Amino acid sequence: xxxxxxxxxxxxxxxxxxxxxxxxxxxxxxxxxxxxxxxxxxxxxxxxxxxxxxxxxxxxxxxxxxxxxxxxxxxxxxxxxxxxxxxxxxxxxxxxxxxxxxxxxxxxxxxxxxxxxxxxxxxxxxxxxxxxxxxxxxxxxxxxxxxxxxxxxxxxxxxxxxxxxxxxxxxxxxxxxxxxxxxxxxxxxxxxxxxxxxxxxxxxxx
Amino acid sequence: xxxxxxxxxxxxxxxxxxxxxxxxxxxxxxxxxxxxxxxxxxxxxxxxxxxxxxxxxxxxxxxxxxxxxxxxxxxxxxxxxxxxxxxxxxxxxxxxxxxxxxxxxxxxxxxxxxxxxxxxxxxxxxxxxxxxxxxxxxxxxxxxxxxxxxxxxxxxxxxxxxxxxxxxxxxxxxxxxxxxxxxxxxxxxxxxxxxxxxxxxxxxxxxxxx
Ligand SMILES: [Zn+2]
Numbered sequence: 001x002x003x004x005x006x007x008x009x010x011x012x013x014x015x016x017x018x019x020x021x022x023x024x025x026x027x028x029x030x031x032x033x034x035x036x037x038x039x040x041x042x043x044x045x046x047x048x049x050x051x052x053x054x055x056x057x058x059x060x061x062x063x064x065x066x067x068x069x070x071x072x073x074x075x076x077x078x079x080x081x082x083x084x085x086x087x088x089x090x091x092x093x094x095x096x097x098x099x100x101x102x103x104x105x106x107x108x109x110x111x112x113x114x115x116x117x118x119x120x121x122x123x124x125x126x127x128x129x130x131x132x133x134x135x136x137x138x139x140x141x142x143x144x145x146x147x148x149x150x151x152x153x154x155x156x157x158x159x160x161x162x163x164x165x166x167x168x169x170x171x172x173x174x175x176x177x178x179x180x181x182x183x184x185x186x187x188x189x190x191x192x193x194x195x196x197x198x199x200x201x202x203x204x205x206x
Numbered sequence: 207x208x209x210x211x212x213x214x215x216x217x218x219x220x221x222x223x224x225x226x227x228x229x230x231x232x233x234x235x236x237x238x239x240x241x242x243x244x245x246x247x248x249x250x251x252x253x254x255x256x257x258x259x260x261x262x263x264x265x266x267x268x269x270x271x272x273x274x275x276x277x278x279x280x281x282x283x284x285x286x287x288x289x290x291x292x293x294x295x296x297x298x299x300x301x302x303x304x305x306x307x308x309x310x311x312x313x314x315x316x317x318x319x320x321x322x323x324x325x326x327x328x329x330x331x332x333x334x335x336x337x338x339x340x341x342x343x344x345x346x347x348x349x350x351x352x353x354x355x356x357x358x359x360x361x362x363x364x365x366x367x368x369x370x371x372x373x374x375x376x377x378x379x380x381x382x383x384x385x386x387x388x389x390x391x392x393x394x395x396x397x398x399x400x401x402x403x404x405x406x407x408x409x410x411x412x413x414x415x416x
Contacts, residue, residue, distance in 0.1 A: 011394070021372065032296045035255035035303075049346055050397055051369060056343070057350030058370040061362070146383075147358065164392065165358040177356065193391055 009033055009040045011047075018044065018051045117187060117203070129182040129205040132175065137189055140170040142198050149190040150174040151197070164192055180205035234292035237284045245281060252299050253277055259300075263307045272310070276303050349403045353396050361392055368393070 009017075009030055016022040017030055034041055115127050117137050127133060139148065144167045151162040161176045172189060182205050188197035228251055236244030257273045264272065279302050283289055289298055354362050364382055367373040373381075379389050 012390075015393075019369070019372070021374075028297070028300070031259070031304075032300050034259065035296055035300055036251055038254065041255070041258050046401075050350075050400055052343065053346040053350035053400065054354075054365065054369040054396070056347035057354050058362075058366040060347065060351060061354055062366065062370070147360070161356070162395075163356050163358070164361050164395070166360050175356070177352070192388065 007033075008037065009043070011043075014040070014044050014047045015051060018047045115203070125202070126204045126206060127180070130179045132177045132179055135174045135176065135187060137172040137174065137187065137199075138170065139167055139172045139189060139199070142189065144172070144189070144191070144198075147192050148172050149192045149194070151188045151190060152176050152178075152186075182206050230295040231292040234284055234289060234295060237281065238287065240285075248281060248284075249277060252280065256299070256303055259303050260307065264310055272306060276306050279306075345407070346404070349400055349407070352403055353399045356399070357392075357396070364389070364392060365396060 013022060013026060013030055017027065022030065034044065115125055115133055115135050117125055117135060135150075137150070142148075146166060147164050148167050149162065149164050150172060152160045160180075161178050163174050163176075165172055165174050174187075180203075184202065184204050186200050187203055189199045190197050228247065233244055233247060233251075237248060253273055256276050257269060260272045260276070261269055276299075280299050283298070283302075284295075289295065354365065357365075360382070364378055364384065367378050367381075368375070375386065375389055378384065379386060384392075
């Protein structure tokens with residue numbers, strides 16, 4: 001492989017270099033290019049930051065997961081329902097409560113709100129503004145496969161949050177941590193890598 | 207090791223920002239004729255890159271001296287006619303910098319061994335970062351935690367395998383039934399999200415508080 005002065009390093013190569021996993025011949029070409037290319041040096045700095053942060057974050061989450069599963073084992077040993085069971089029960093209760101009474105009881109500031117969105121033409125769900133959302137989306141009949149891309153957009157169509165999630169039977173669950181200001185929003189179910197929505201739900205925050 | 211396809215891509219990142227392409231053969235010839243302008247050009251082309259590379263590998267200590275040493279070695283080798291393929295000047299410069307780094311690391315290891323022989327209680331340099339850099343690292347890691355928590359368990363596993371477990375792209379794609387494109391897309395989305403969160407945090411920090 002030849003490096004020329006007219007070309008720039010690919011993202012993949014910079015990332016593998018930052019991870020210390022780029023092969024010898026590739027490393028040679030990349031380092032020669034870095035010697036004379038300021039934009040690629042800046043991109044490598046950004047890549048270093050991202051890679052370091054992802055490593056640290058992944059290690060931290062794995063540790064948390066291990067700690068949680070250990071806690072669950074301890075809880076089982078003492079016949080006490082572990083946290084995930086309580087969390088699941090609480091989430092179910094929230095979904096039922098929100099579907100039934102909508103906003104009669106405002107949630108505490110900053111707490112997540114569970115919202116169930118159904119595929120009914122013209123229906124708009126109202127949620128409390130300024131809270132993160134845990135959404136359960138009706139995905140019946142969409143044949144999504146292993147993954148769905150969920151996008152939250154504002155009334156102007158600007159993407160506010162998005163996540164790739166694994167469908168759960170006929171439902172898709174997504175957590176959007178960004179608290180919504182009052183206004184109209186849309187939640188879209190798309191196929192990964194495809195911007196065209198398969199289904200869209202209207203959401204009003206107030 | 208993962209196969210990476212082309213390492214260099216002519217479409218990235220901004221065609222206007224492409225580095226200048228000196229005529230290496232001409233530059234080498236002029237240096238050999240003692241053209242001071244050519245020496246200046248050589249200095250301009252290489253020293254920033256050398257500085258970056260040396261700093262990345264060895265840190266900021268004695269950086270000016272190290273850059274100066276590398277530059278002198280390259281310049282003297284050219285003058286003495288030791289550079290057999292002038293069109294490979296960039297590769298030669300890289301080799302010199304790498305040698306300097308390897309030499310420094312060797313001597314640092316030897317020094318440390320000798321110190322330990324003389325006095326086993328001598329503190330070993332911890333190479334630790336300053337508190338500001340450590341705080342910045344923690345913030346960036348927290349952003350990455352947000353990115354990982356916002357994606358599905360499966361996607362998180364894919365990224366964890368790649369960044370933490372150092373599994374290759376091929377292995378992950380095979381184990382998780384992913385196409386190369388899906389894998390790339392997942393990584394680039396995570397990176398974009400990380401960048402967005404970082405910018406948002408930065409912009410929040412810039413909002414004046416009354
Ligand atoms: Zn470049």
